């Protein structure tokens with residue numbers, strides 16, 4: 036496996052960054068998780084746009100422009116001869132000293148691209164639907180660390196994931212600081228009620244899969260709403276599903292012990308999954 040590291044391709048065991056890198060010391064950096072399907076990178080431009088938006092707010096200056104970054108990703112996929120891949124792009128503020136002051140990072144940012152295979156959840160969960168819970172850890176307050184930033188600091192989500200795991204679940208709903216449903220630890224959440232689609236408007240990442248699903252639903256003449264959402268509304272939904280690059284679209288059939296709809300993946304959910312797979316099979320940057 037070849038890893039892209041600051042313009043060079045190196046073997047996995049040679050792909051190393053300094054222990055003084057502020058990404059390592061402080062989670063001071065940004066990342067993206069991207070997928071390719073049969074040599075088509077899905078929504079590459081959108082992912083790169085989001086990466087540069089996060090870097091902009093963090094005031095991390097990248098040595099590559101967006102076009103060069105996309106080329107580096109494509110080159111990494113080609114050199115590894117991967118047809119279907121999960122692509123992890125990591126950018127860090129680079130090497131500094133042991134203080135958190137970013138001004139001490141005088142060198143270049145680090146840019147790392149890893150391509151590999153990924154299966155997040157067992158296939159059975161996609162057919163039968165998954166059961167999730169709400170966890171006590173709330174999603175970061177946007178005024179403290181905006182969930183719209185895909186930063187390297189994922190402890191908020193990891194703490195929530197630990198709570199889910201401790202209770203025997205692999206994914207969990209996180210509420211925002213006001214108690215509204217925000218998203219899951221690594222996925223966005225959707226519900227369907229009376230044929231219409233709802234997803235939280237606030238307190239969450241602007242997921243690329245989320246946006247693709249909103250577009251697919253609109254094309255299918257399903258009314259879509261980005262809105263405040265309570266747990267009660269999730270419990271009484273007809274259907275529920277999660278979206279994410281890694282998870283794709285996964286049906287949810289039970290939340291906090293409440294059966295959702297008929298307790299099986301819903302028809303609109305299954306139709307959206309079918310349409311999503313058709314989209315990923317034809318849309319994307321070719322390599």
Ligand code: PXG
Nearest residue numbers: 068220221222223240242243244245279280
């Ligand atoms: N919310 C959060 C907090 C995420 O981290 C999503 C939503 C979905 O966004 P996209 O753009 O992928 O549709 C994410 C991204 C993992 C893993 O291993 C999951 C994500 C990122 C990295 C790793 O579970 N999800």
